[in-house]
Amino acid sequence: MGKDIKILVIGGSACGPKTAARARRRTPDAKITILEQGQYVSIATCGMPYYISGVIESEKSLIIKRPDYFKDVMDIDVLLGMRVLSINRKAHNVQALNIKTNEQQDFEYDKLVIATGGSPKIPPFPGKELKNILTLSKFEDAVALRNAVTSGKLKHAVIIGAGLIGMEMAEAFTRSGLETTVVESLNWPLPTLFDKDIGLHLAKYLREKGVKLLFGERVTGFEGDNEGNIKRVLMQNNSIDADIVLMAIGTTPNVKLAKDAGLAIGALGGITVNQYLETSDPDIYAGGDCVENTNLVTGNKMLAPMGSTANKHGRVIGTNLAGGRDTFPGVMGTSVVKIFDYNVGRTGLNEAQYTTGFAPVTAFIPVADRANYFPGSKEILVKVIADRTTGRLLGGQIIGEGEVAKRIDVLVTAITLGATVDTLANLDLAYAPPYNGAMDPLHNAANVIRNKMSGLAQTVTTEKVKNMIDSGEEFILLDVRNPDEFEKARIECNQSVLIPLPDLRQNLEKLPKEARIVVLCRSSIRAFQALCTLRGAGYRNVAFMEGSILGWPYEVCTMPVEKK
């Protein structure tokens, strides 16, 4: 193939433009064309929720590059409003419709790139055509949503789906003064990304911020007024007012073109690509939200519709279009999202959902994000998951007002490279009081897992303790905090006993040797110490509640302790 090959790219969002720019840098003489059906190219899609909320003031901030720039700087033709109708692999051309002129046009290619992205799922609910039932996917969607929320006419916003977009938009709507309700068929926010123990804390936080949450509710349809405006969202057991509805139950890869052209489609509905991001036709590459990725922990395929992944794909494809042989290894299922002042991040496998083939062991610790004596130190809740047999790290989930993204990225790196908890525990992470304690939260989490693996730490989960209390089980819930801490917030139950840690050694006679004892404190540091003390003194049926009071997502009692 000559130097002046024809490269044709379908899709002008993230992967497409990145592909074209990368290819240009390596092939000065190729003819490169991007066909985009919308009116914009190279849009910062991930910034749209912040534009809707007004955090980003101008929509111009979201337009990264204009077609002129591609032409002038890189000699890349960007054709907007050009909807591709079909791919003729034999003839090596595509048929496209110019939306403005309604004329059809053919485009030849030597190499074709499919970067058609994904589309929001819209189930066939009755009433789904009512006005102000919107999705957020394209630039035009963002403008429509911003116009709606700034109109001053709306009061009730309903978000269907508590995924990443749903969460970002819950903040955006709330900040815009709308009463916001999230309806989710599963039982906590970001239910596919986070385990219940973390998810319940996120739910608590969202409620504190004024977001209403309806879990375990399935939408059945919509009711409108005489003018065709949405008025109510109907559910199986409920219905609520709505002046605007955002459908945010996920996206589907746009694979129709690829499928019609006979390219291989995977079981998850994305285009099948190999490590070079070639489709089943070696002259056609695909990348971005429309393809399936390899999960680097399990080796299984997964969908990973992320702007970061799309950009990486684009670079790999651009290199390979120009005769290179670059590879994209896969993804880790990482995500991070800011929800009000919470940083919410995860990577790898969940404990509950994805650890088939592994025997998971976890750490669940509330911990200060920097030295706890340093002003501005904030709590985070860290969950790390490893394989009990090998100690291999499998995943992590972290939320809170403190620094989260850093720890997620360290876990991403460690898991990608096959590290164990032993390696994590001794990583020479950067330390100074404005950034962490002398032991970073990740060191602490790794050591909790090591203590559990070696049998030194016995733990029970907050959920298990809640069930033990609710079912009236016979045990001692030993709180080893100071009386003033206990007074302020405690788990009120018949099983509760307060013995501050410094008094414990002198008060062992209060605790029967054969009793089932669950210890807790504020964060579990003292509880672990108490556990060691009790086991040293011969108690055998003792464990501490992981996460203690800070990790307890249920009600606590904040009334003064009754004097007896």
Place this chain on the structure above:
Amino acid sequence: MGKDIKILVIGGSACGPKTAARARRRTPDAKITILEQGQYVSIATCGMPYYISGVIESEKSLIIKRPDYFKDVMDIDVLLGMRVLSINRKAHNVQALNIKTNEQQDFEYDKLVIATGGSPKIPPFPGKELKNILTLSKFEDAVALRNAVTSGKLKHAVIIGAGLIGMEMAEAFTRSGLETTVVESLNWPLPTLFDKDIGLHLAKYLREKGVKLLFGERVTGFEGDNEGNIKRVLMQNNSIDADIVLMAIGTTPNVKLAKDAGLAIGALGGITVNQYLETSDPDIYAGGDCVENTNLVTGNKMLAPMGSTANKHGRVIGTNLAGGRDTFPGVMGTSVVKIFDYNVGRTGLNEAQYTTGFAPVTAFIPVADRANYFPGSKEILVKVIADRTTGRLLGGQIIGEGEVAKRIDVLVTAITLGATVDTLANLDLAYAPPYNGAMDPLHNAANVIRNKMSGLAQTVTTEKVKNMIDSGEEFILLDVRNPDEFEKARIECNQSVLIPLPDLRQNLEKLPKEARIVVLCRSSIRAFQALCTLRGAGYRNVAFMEGSILGWPYEVCTMPVEKK
């Protein structure tokens, strides 16, 4: 050895208490004693500069645990004011002096732990005994420094040594209203931790913050007044006023006890330990600032006096004292420090100093720490170093007001696990606009190195360009920014030519094909694009200046461009 073994720990700062606490959790019956010569145990030494500056208000915040706590909670005896004089390995005991009573006392041990830390270096300068010539190592030093700076009587502070303590204290003194000068015999701040290209930027920033810097200056002595107060610091070619002097030229491991006892001492002056942190006597462990560590990149020994390392040592020793066999693999030479609003971090090898045995290839990029359209986005300067032959990551240096510690920690993890730039480039790092761009700065840095390794990117350093300009070399310094950017700040020289990137393809006739061309822009993104365009058009003698204007540590011209 029985369950009730005697464990004796010398030193009560970081490693000692951590060792004792860990040992107790695993050996309920051991008799554990800590001997500390000072009046405090378990002090947050790393927080002291912030206490001196008033960022941390109360000295109580620095006292992590009191002796009572060790006794009541962990049944550990902490004896303060107890200076160990010698170790009798044959008799398995140590001889100590009770500083208050001046009585000597022997302490038996089955297992001994040496955690004696380090001491500030104080060269034999004439006048070093003058009042207000201080060091910062112990809690009492911090109290003395705080009392001095809050006395209102001091005006001129001089810090000798631009290392980590020197930098933290430069901020602390300046914040306290003192005119602060740092004297350093080498040529930029943190000279052993950072290369010159980063170091010059840090120097510029410190000067902007009002800190005076005297580089290449060696102190020769001190002059005082009649009352014995420090008044002037004398140097080879200079002398300056001083009301208070902080000596911060590093620390020496405290190894006298170990050496006198015949334990092996390494070439760098620290106690020699194996991976179990055993000294040359299997009944004696050592950890913290007094031992030598293994550098995980080079395999060579290094000193790593860090609170984080000391704590990790403590956990390993505590485990092994209790019959375990835990190992400490080594360190990466990581450090991070907050200097005013700059975050300043590094890990692994420097380009200039430590890469013997490697052919280093580097990336040097100014980059926004989050999506550049996201409010609050801040610049950081990222340097990543890899081995040109293998692509293996070797080190990183990052400074700026944006997020730094996260990227350093990812590099620490990647380097520890032997990752290459290819792996770094495709890590599934957490992405959302409040945290980074779709390509994280580390992805960009990895890709710059890959572009250099593959021959796609030719670069020259800012220092080289500065020399080319100063020596009047014949070349074109092609600035491809917009005219308004050029107007605001530019490198003024005869070689400078402005052709904005969008106009470049149309103006190639202005650039002779055989000319030596160095391209620059704001951050180097457009310069790299221009390089590709020029090479595509047949230019062969072209490179871009890495870092461009944001990476240029020398003077820029901000005067209006003269109309010709």
